[in-house]
Amino acid sequence: MEPILQVENLTKQYPDFKLDHVSFSIPKGAIMGLIGENGAGKSTTINAILDLIKKDEGVVKFWGQELSSDPRNIKENIGVVFDGVNFYETLTPAKIGRISAAAYKQWDETAYDNYLKKLQLPPRKEIKTFSRGMKMKLSIAVALSHKPKLLILDEATGGLDPVMRDDMLDLFLDFVQDENHSILMSSHISTDLEKVADYITFIHKGKTLFCKEKDELRYQYGIIRCKTDQFEAIDQSEILAYRKRDYQWDVLVADKEKARRKYKTAAVDNASIDDILLLYVKGDQVK
Ligand SMILES: Nc1ncnc2c1ncn2[C@@H]1O[C@H](COP(=O)(O)OP(=O)(O)OP(=O)(O)O)[C@@H](O)[C@H]1O
Numbered sequence: 457m458e459p460i461l462q463v464e465n466l467t468k469q470y471p472d473f474k475l476d477h478v479s480f481s482i483p484k485g486a487i488m489g490l491i492g493e494n495g496a497g498k499s500t501t502i503n504a505i506l507d508l509i510k511k512d513e514g515v516v517k518f519w520g521q522e523l524s525s526d527p528r529n530i531k532e533n534i535g536v537v538f539d540g541v542n543f544y545e546t547l548t549p550a551k552i553g554r555i556s557a558a559a560y561k562q563w564d565e566t567a568y569d570n571y572l573k574k575l576q577l578p579p580r581k582e583i584k585t586f587s588r589g590m591k592m593k594l595s596i597a598v599a600l601s602h603k604p605k606l607l608i609l610d611e612a613t614g615g616l617d618p619v620m621r622d623d624m625l626d627l628f629l630d631f632v633q634d635e636n637h638s639i640l641m642s643s644h645i646s647t648d649l650e651k652v653a654d655y656i657t658f659i660h661k662g663k664t665l666f667c668k669e670k671d672e673l674r675y676q677y678g679i680i681r682c683k684t685d686q687f688e689a690i691d692q693s694e695i696l697a698y699r700k701r702d703y704q705w706d707v708l709v710a711d712k713e714k715a716r717r718k719y720k721t722a723a724v725d726n727a728s729i730d731d732i733l734l735l736y737v738k739g740d741q742v743k
Pocket residue numbers: 470471472473492493494495496497498499500501
């Protein structure tokens with residue numbers, strides 16, 4: 457089945473940073489979480505996908521087509537929400553609704569009004585009176601109301617409290633109930649991704665470290681906690697990353713059940729997305 461979004465070898469060189477041949481694809485009906493440390497290249501990836509910055513190399517296809525082949529129609533089908541949304545401060549949600557109705561062929565006024573109600577956004581108040589979380593919610597309401605098939609969210613839940621974040625995640629899960637819809641979302645809140653993502657792409661220092669099903673990470677990855685002599689007995693080809701902490705070694709492996717059978721004296725824990733990110737970013741890899 458053709459992916460909704462296909463990113464192949466996306467490359468962008470800045471003076472002090474290179475986004476280096478990043479590749480992943482998002483099938484229909486799926487939520488892809490984009491993770492990585494600060495400065496890993498997540499926003500650069502999203503900006504290059506949307507053609508907001510010029511890529512140096514690589515191919516980005518939406519529904520099998522490059523954006524440049526039909527920009528208006530393709531953009532109509534993409535809803536975008538960035539961290540630190542910038543609406544003119546003197547606008548109100550109601551005015552934004554009227555502007556958006558003129559800008560988007562597929563604008564759904566009823567859906568927009570319902571989102572404003574659901575998200576408790578006052579239609580006639582100026583944006584300058586809004587909190588960061590309210591601006592974020594407004595941006596999500598606008599993105600959903602022009603009936604996109606793909607939502608691209610860059611740290612879109614960052615300014616929201618846990619209750620509101622949970623409501624947003626439910627909106628996102630509702631959105632992908634339609635199997636023609638997909639979401640690409642970058643987030644530092646790994647518990648959000650653990651809740652909703654189907655796949656995780658991990659970008660580290662500008663490169664794709666992996667793109668995997670979340671359940672593979674959740675059910676198969678594990679962390680061996682062991683002493684030095686036990687660490688030395690581990691087959692190096694099984695070690696994805698490791699970290700020494702005082703007298704304990706934490707060792708990330710891709711098959712925790714195998715590790716439990718093979719290294720019976722060591723403790724093998726489940727690995728959360730944060731554990732995996734920390735071990736790759738702060739730990740070492742076997743050379
Ligand atoms: N316009 C630019 N000119 C030069 N360097 C840039 C530019 N934009 C981003 N960078 C650099 O690219 C690198 C990756 O930045 P990017 O914003 O993509 O990271 P990120 O993974 O989104 O980080 P964060 O989680 O902190 O938002 C950083 O080192 C940043 O300084």
